[in-house]
Amino acid sequence: MAANRLVGRPVSGESLIPMSQLKTQLVILIGISLSVIVLYGFLYLEHEWEIGLLLVTLPVAILLLKRANMLIYFQTAARMMPRFTLVSFVLGVLALILLLRHEHFALLMLTTVLLYVTVSLGLTIQFGFAGLVNFAAIAFFGIGAYSMAVLNHNFHAVPDLVIILFSGLISALLGALLILPILRTRGHYAALITIAFGILLRTFLEVNDVFGGPQGLKVDGLEILGWDFANSFPSVLGGGSFYMAYAIAALLLAAAAYLLTRLIEASWFGLNMDSVRLDEVASASFGINAPRWKITAFMVGNFFAGLAGAVYAAMSGFIAPASFNFADSLLLVSIVLLGGIGNAVAVIPAALLIVVLPEKFQVIQEYRLLLFGIVVILILRFRPNGLIPRGLRQYFTGSSA
Amino acid sequence: MRPAVLKTEDLTVKFGGLKALNGLDFELCEGQFLGLIGPNGSGKTTFFNALTGIYRPASGNVFLHGKDITGVSPNKVYGYGITRTFQRLRLATSLSVLDNLIIGNQRNLNFGIWRNIFDRKYFKSQLKEQTEIAEDLLRRFSPDLAALLLKPISSLSMIDRRRVEVCRALISEPKILLLDEPSAGMTPDETRALMDELQGWRAQHPTLSTILIEHEMELINKVSDTCVVLNYGEKIAEGKYSDVSNNPSVRAAYLGED
Numbered sequence: 001m002a003a004n005r006l007v008g009r010p011v012s013g014e015s016l017i018p019m020s021q022l023k024t025q026l027v028i029l030i031g032i033s034l035s036v037i038v039l040y041g042f043l044y045l046e047h048e049w050e051i052g053l054l055l056v057t058l059p060v061a062i063l064l065l066k067r068a069n070m071l072i073y074f075q076t077a078a079r080m081m082p083r084f085t086l087v088s089f090v091l092g093v094l095a096l097i098l099l100l101r102h103e104h105f106a107l108l109m110l111t112t113v114l115l116y117v118t119v120s121l122g123l124t125i126q127f128g129f130a131g132l133v134n135f136a137a138i139a140f141f142g143i144g145a146y147s148m149a150v151l152n153h154n155f156h157a158v159p160d161l162v163i164i165l166f167s168g169l170i171s172a173l174l175g176a177l178l179i180l181p182i183l184r185t186r187g188h189y190a191a192l193i194t195i196a197f198g199i200l201l202r203t204f205l206e207v208n209d210v211f212g213g214p215q216g217l218k219v220d221g222l223e224i225l226g227w228d229f230a231n232s233f234p235s236v237l238g239g240g241s242f243y244m245a246y247a248i249a250a251l252l253l254a255a256a257a258y259l260l261t262r263l264i265e266a267s268w269f270g271l272n273m274d275s276v277r278l279d280e281v282a283s284a285s286f287g288i289n290a291p292r293w294k295i296t297a298f299m300v301g302n303f304f305a306g307l308a309g310a311v312y313a314a315m316s317g318f319i320a321p322a323s324f325n326f327a328d329s330l331l332l333v334s335i336v337l338l339g340g341i342g343n344a345v346a347v348i349p350a351a352l353l354i355v356v357l358p359e360k361f362q363v364i365q366e367y368r369l370l371l372f373g374i375v376v377i378l379i380l381r382f383r384p385n386g387l388i389p390r391g392l393r394q395y396f397t398g399s400s401a
Numbered sequence: 402m403r404p405a406v407l408k409t410e411d412l413t414v415k416f417g418g419l420k421a422l423n424g425l426d427f428e429l430c431e432g433q434f435l436g437l438i439g440p441n442g443s444g445k446t447t448f449f450n451a452l453t454g455i456y457r458p459a460s461g462n463v464f465l466h467g468k469d470i471t472g473v474s475p476n477k478v479y480g481y482g483i484t485r486t487f488q489r490l491r492l493a494t495s496l497s498v499l500d501n502l503i504i505g506n507q508r509n510l511n512f513g514i515w516r517n518i519f520d521r522k523y524f525k526s527q528l529k530e531q532t533e534i535a536e537d538l539l540r541r542f543s544p545d546l547a548a549l550l551l552k553p554i555s556s557l558s559m560i561d562r563r564r565v566e567v568c569r570a571l572i573s574e575p576k577i578l579l580l581d582e583p584s585a586g587m588t589p590d591e592t593r594a595l596m597d598e599l600q601g602w603r604a605q606h607p608t609l610s611t612i613l614i615e616h617e618m619e620l621i622n623k624v625s626d627t628c629v630v631l632n633y634g635e636k637i638a639e640g641k642y643s644d645v646s647n648n649p650s651v652r653a654a655y656l657g658e659d
């Protein structure tokens with residue numbers, strides 16, 4: 001019975017190799033270790049030739065693994081035990097954070113990558129699942145950041161964790177302002193509306209003295225569960241960079257967002273969002289209420305962006321309208337396109353490439369937007385499903401019946 | 402004759418100056434299998450779209466069991482137990498057969514946040530139930546189809562896609578099934594196979610009322626009780642296939658077409 005197969009085994013169009021649980025775990029651990037080493041390389045290496053070497057060897061290595069029929073083992077294992085994979089990855093990155101605890105710049109970059117991953121997961125739900133274009137991701141990130149700045153300054157008694165949550169909620173709720181126009185328009189027009197919203201928000205912040213005008217606002221640091229993020233690491237244990245605690249917070253946030261994205265995908269929510277994206281007429285003919293799913297996707301996505309923005313604000317200690325540029329919204333959209341539309345895992349390597357490479361290569365820094373424009377065009381032209389195309393929906397995995 | 406389940410009175414749909422449907426009076430009885438025929442552009446698809454809430458009629462009414470349902474949304478029409486297929490397939494091609502069938506069974510899904518996202522044990526039981534329903538349906542409709550349950554639609558042949566689309570319309574156990582030219586894009590052999598399957602299904606579900614749109618008149622002979630012939634949005638004949646096919650105005654409409 002397919003029903004038993006479905007609940008007991010991974011479901012996919014590809015053929016999978018049977019592996020024992022122990023072997024599966026081992027394969028996952030090897031895969032995660034390799035990934036964390038690569039991540040370490042990207043963050044730690046400084047010279048352009050080193051990063052260049054990494055950029056060249058990586059695809060070659062992946063290709064060789066594929067040729068040797070090894071890649072399928074990693075894919076199968078990750079599909080068989082997604083939770084174990086996620087936990088291993090989080091622990092691996094945690095270890096990396098400890099290893100890099102004196103490297104301010106590497107940690108700052110890692111935190112940025114993780115926050116961008118969180119926002120990109122929001123875009124994955126909006127664009128990848130429900131088909132909603134959002135060129136205002138950085139605006140919602142900014143709303144979260146400003147909420148954090150204002151709330152944290154005015155409500156000292158409220159735990160910072162709650163304030164972060166509220167910042168996300170405010171972002172989602174302000175996003176609701178856009179829902180009506182977005183539901184009524186389509187394609188390019190919907191895109192224009194989000195672009196306009198981003199510009200309006202920036203102007204609003206610039207002229208509004210409550211929010212510090214163009215000079216921006218100072219933001220208090222975080223203190224969660226008694227841990228003051230400014231004194232990052234107990235000095236008895238050797239101390240560490242100011243950014244360490246924020247890197248850990250961003251890691252947990254990204255992991256939670258990832259889990260939620262996956263759960264949405266593997267439920268009727270994700271199914272209906274896909275259906276609405278793929279064919280609205282057919283969806284309507286089967287009783288699917290398209291606005292309901294678009295609204296859900298839009299709100300959840302902006303919630304993610306708001307959460308990430310809140311953590312970003314606390315880490316930066318200072319925010320201004322100029323920190324939230326339209327160009328960054330484009331960057332976030334290109335992360336989703338580059339990774340693979342609708343594939344939650346894919347945003348991780350994509351965010352890494354798009355955030356880190358400009359920091360490492362002077363050339364890219366200068367022509368950043370131009371280069372990303374070219375990358376997006378090349379991707380859309382030659383690999384429209386991205387570096388790691390999304391597979392079939394996988395509702396459940398593992399050997400539990 | 403059994404009671405009418407679906408009835409339209411003076412139904413008119415306009416596109417600008419064009420009356421794609423012009424004052425159509427139409428009746429479908431319980432358990433009836435009605436063939437809707439007519440040349441290209443005669444308004445057959447428009448009729449379905451007007452019934453299912455995709456187009457709003459300019460005038461006239463649609464009654465379901467005597468209740469006026471003119472101009473209600475497609476969502477509601479589905480809720481009333483009317484489902485359809487599309488002339489140009491409208492399956493979600495990047496999703497699996499199973500996903501497509503579950504989409505068709507919206508009515509029986511639970512959309513609580515808790516029961517979808519957090520209570521995964523409950524969700525698993527829901528999924529299992531839906532999978533069994535889907536697999537069972539495929540097997541009953543066409544035995545070989547069940548093996549394709551977990552395949553993406555994009556890997557299926559044309560006839561299998563048609564079959565899946567019909568099954569998507571059947572899974573919620575509708576009262577009225579609207580089939581828009583399921584033979585489009587298929588070979589005569591494939592069409593015959595599909596017609597046999599539809600006939601088999603009908604034998605097991607005597608209360609299901611069906612309207613089948615066909616372009617080729619001969620095809621409809623085998624499966625339908627009665628036919629309605631449209632031309633330029635108007636009904637030009639109705640009755641038994643043998644009568645209708647000999648009707649001079651029908652012949653003229655078809656010959657004129659050629």
Ligand SMILES: Nc1ncnc2c1ncn2[C@@H]1O[C@H](COP(=O)(O)OP(=O)(O)OP(=O)(O)O)[C@@H](O)[C@H]1O
Nearest residue numbers: 416421439440441442443444445446447448488616
């Ligand atoms: N959305 C629309 N906008 C404008 N005109 C339309 C629209 N839909 C249908 N029409 C016109 O209405 C008339 C009836 O079209 P319809 O699709 O109902 O024909 P049909 O009988 O289904 O034909 P076919 O056998 O080719 O499928 C045609 O002249 C068509 O061009």
Ligand SMILES: [Mg+2]
Nearest residue numbers: 445446447488
């Ligand atoms: Mg038609």
